[in-house]
Amino acid sequence: MHEMSLAEGILQIVEDAATRQGFKRVTEVRLEIGALSGVEVEALSFCMDVVLKGSVADGARVELERLPGQGWCLGCGQTVEIAALYDACPKCGSYQIQATGGTEMRVKDLLVE
Amino acid sequence: MCTVCGCGQGETRIEGQDHAHPHDHTHPHSHEHEHDHSHAHGHEHTHADGTTHSHPHEHVHSHGHPHVHDHGHGGHDHGHEHLHDAGAGHDHAHGDAELHAGSSAMHFHEHKGDLHYGLGPAHAHAPGLTQERMVKIEQDILGKNNTYAAGNRQHFAEHGIFAVNLVSSPGSGKTTLLVKTIELLKDRAPHFPVAVVEGDQQTSNDADRIRATGAPAIQVNTGKGCHLDAHMVGHALERLALPDDSLLMIENVGNLVCPAAFDLGEAHKVVILSVTEGEDKPLKYPDMFNAADLMLLNKVDLLPYLNFDVEKCVDFARRVNPKLQVMQVSATSGQGMEEWIDWLLAGLGQARVAREANVDLLKKRIAELEARLAAKG
Numbered sequence: 001m002h003e004m005s006l007a008e009g010i011l012q013i014v015e016d017a018a019t020r021q022g023f024k025r026v027t028e029v030r031l032e033i034g035a036l037s038g039v040e041v042e043a044l045s046f047c048m049d050v051v052l053k054g055s056v057a058d059g060a061r062v063e064l065e066r067l068p069g070q071g072w073c074l075g076c077g078q079t080v081e082i083a084a085l086y087d088a089c090p091k092c093g094s095y096q097i098q099a100t101g102g103t104e105m106r107v108k109d110l111l112v113e
Numbered sequence: 114m115c116t117v118c119g120c121g122q123g124e125t126r127i128e129g130q131d132h133a134h135p136h137d138h139t140h141p142h143s144h145e146h147e148h149d150h151s152h153a154h155g156h157e158h159t160h161a162d163g164t165t166h167s168h169p170h171e172h173v174h175s176h177g178h179p180h181v182h183d184h185g186h187g188g189h190d191h192g193h194e195h196l197h198d199a200g201a202g203h204d205h206a207h208g209d210a211e212l213h214a215g216s217s218a219m220h221f222h223e224h225k226g227d228l229h230y231g232l233g234p235a236h237a238h239a240p241g242l243t244q245e246r247m248v249k250i251e252q253d254i255l256g257k258n259n260t261y262a263a264g265n266r267q268h269f270a271e272h273g274i275f276a277v278n279l280v281s282s283p284g285s286g287k288t289t290l291l292v293k294t295i296e297l298l299k300d301r302a303p304h305f306p307v308a309v310v311e312g313d314q315q316t317s318n319d320a321d322r323i324r325a326t327g328a329p330a331i332q333v334n335t336g337k338g339c340h341l342d343a344h345m346v347g348h349a350l351e352r353l354a355l356p357d358d359s360l361l362m363i364e365n366v367g368n369l370v371c372p373a374a375f376d377l378g379e380a381h382k383v384v385i386l387s388v389t390e391g392e393d394k395p396l397k398y399p400d401m402f403n404a405a406d407l408m409l410l411n412k413v414d415l416l417p418y419l420n421f422d423v424e425k426c427v428d429f430a431r432r433v434n435p436k437l438q439v440m441q442v443s444a445t446s447g448q449g450m451e452e453w454i455d456w457l458l459a460g461l462g463q464a465r466v467a468r469e470a471n472v473d474l475l476k477k478r479i480a481e482l483e484a485r486l487a488a489k490g
Contacts, residue, residue: 002339002371009254017250027245031254038374038400074435085399085433095432099403105254111245 003040006105007047011055013107018056021112026057028111034102035069036085057110065108070101126334127348128317258375261343265378268350273358273468275460278377280401281385282394283367286411288319290385290444291362295326297454298360305461306359310349312341312366319364329353340371343378358465360457369398380460381405387412388419392426399433407438409453414443 014026029048033039041064048062071082073089074096080089082102088095253259269276281287288311295307309330311319320332331349333341346363355361363379365372373382384405386394389412395402402408408430410423427439440456442449 002374005338005340005342005371006254006374009257012257013250013252013254017248021248023246023248038370085403086396086429088432096435098435107250107252107254109250110248112248113245 003043003047004051006039006044007051010048010107011051011057014057014110015055017110018112023112024056025113026060026110027113028061028063029057030063030065030108030110032065032067032104032106032108034067034104035083036099036102037105039105041066060111067102067104069099069103071097071099073097126336127345127352128320128332128334129352255374255376258343261347262376262378265343265347265350267378269361269378269380269464270467271471272355273465274355274361275359275457275464276361276363276377276379277457277460278363278365278372278379278382279385280365280369280372280382280405281367281387282369282390282398285367285385285387285390286444287364287367287385288322290409290411290442291364292322292326293444293447293450294362294454294457295323295328297450298457299327301454302458302461305458306356308353308355308359308361310341310346310353310361310363312345312364314338314366335366339366339368340375341365341377342375346377357468358461360461369394369401373398373400373404380464381407383407383409385409385411386426386430388416388421388423388426392422393429395426395430395433402430402433402437405434405437407440407456410439410441412443412445413441413448414446 010029010031014029018024018026029052031044033041033044045062045064052058052060052062069082069084069087070079071087071089072078073080073092073094075092075094076089078091079100080091080097082090082097082099085099086095087097089097265276268274279287279291291309295309298305298307307328309320309323309328311317311323311330311332312335313319313332314335314337316334317332320330323330331352333345333349335341335345341363350361353361363377365377369384382401382405384401384407386408388410391397395408408427410426413423416423423441430437430439440449440452442453444450
């Protein structure tokens with residue numbers, strides 16, 4: 001359940017941006033969440049609703065963009081798409097895969113007034 | 114970063130550090146709105162001849178009246194005065210129906226029959242411009258934690274401290290393993306100081322167990338938090354005031370999920386899995402096994418009594434992390450503990466070498482700068 005801390009982190013980023021750029025209201029928060037980031041998207045959006053209450057982004061829409069997971073397959077010597085860390089290589093079936101993409105969690109942009 | 118209310122400290126308690134932190138915040142917000150309004154009003158007048166007639170007349174008056182109001186959240190009345198172009202001043206208090214729904218400051222101005230451009234959420238209007246705009250952020254959600262972690266890492270590097278972050282589910286035998294590790298290190302390398310940061314939601318039981326060995330320990334209670342974060346560890350470091358070339362073992366909150374995401378500035382995450390748990394735990398909690406560099410398979414002295422398939426477990430762990438190193442240990446019987454101690458000593462040695470190299474580099478730099486100053490002088 002560290003989604004709550006992540007939501008707090010997102011709010012902090014939003015509030016810092018509001019202070020820096022002087023906007024008064026945020027109507028949309030767009031996030032990029034990698035498939036391998038360990039974030040439960042449903043839980044995160046639930047937490048976002050709670051955390052944003054009473055803030056500059058009260059009632060803002062939260063758009064979550066899921067980024068696909070990628071890994072470097074040692075067997076194939078190339079980047080392959082994986083949905084989970086324990087997935088086998090879709091090409092050769094090996095588990096010798098090092099996650100290389102889809103581990104990110106970022107606030108992409110905000111729609112503000 | 115506080116994990117509960119985001120205020121920086123929250124319910125986190127670091128032993129020996131009392132902090133009451135009332136946090137008030139006021140947020141005044143003002144808004145301006147300009148509006149044209151026409152209002153029809155009839156008036157009645159009596160002529161000298163006694164006839165009374167009423168005639169409605171309509172006049173449009175545009176008045177740019179910026180009315181700025183700061184308001185605390187609560188009901189408020191406001192009267193405002195505005196001058197008409199005709200020069201006739203009049204006061205009117207108008208019952209703006211302002212709804213303040215909680216703290217969300219929702220404004221609803223009702224002027225009967227008026228055009229009101231300030232009704233949009235921004236309470237302002239500029240021709241041809243939409244009220245919304247996009248702000249690029251592109252920031253890592255864990256950026257703040259990572260900044261604190263980088264601070265801790267730099268502190269460790271400057272002081273030759275080898276820091277390990279021990280993660281596991283509750284009951285895997287972390288504290289017993291730590292106690293045993295401290296005792297063994299005392300025998301093998303008494304010159305290396307050892308300290309422990311203990312993370313738990315509540316109680317200082319674990320820190321008490323560590324302190325019984327003579328090693329300094331500090332308990333961090335995370336309150337409702339499910340993991341230690343780099344900010345908490347930074348505070349614990351201030352209290353511990355570790356000497357150079359120390360070993361710092363951070364026992365994270367017993368949780369195979371959340372601590373995986375939070376870098377504390379450690380050199381390695383070490384995941385402890387006991388054989389009394391299922392061998393498929395690496396598949397069930399892949400993030401943690403992926404984040405770790407070393408897995409200690411603990412309580413192996415119990416293997417004869419269990420149906421635990423070590424090979425299968427290691428295979429599962431390597432599926433999520435092909436580079437994972439594995440050691441089989443038992444804190445109770447001492448089996449495999451030598452290998453673990455060797456690993457720690459190797460890490461300590463590297464940290465010290467790196468610190469010394471850094472000091473040498475700094476000395477060289479100082480000598481260079483002094484030479485340049487001397488040349489100028």
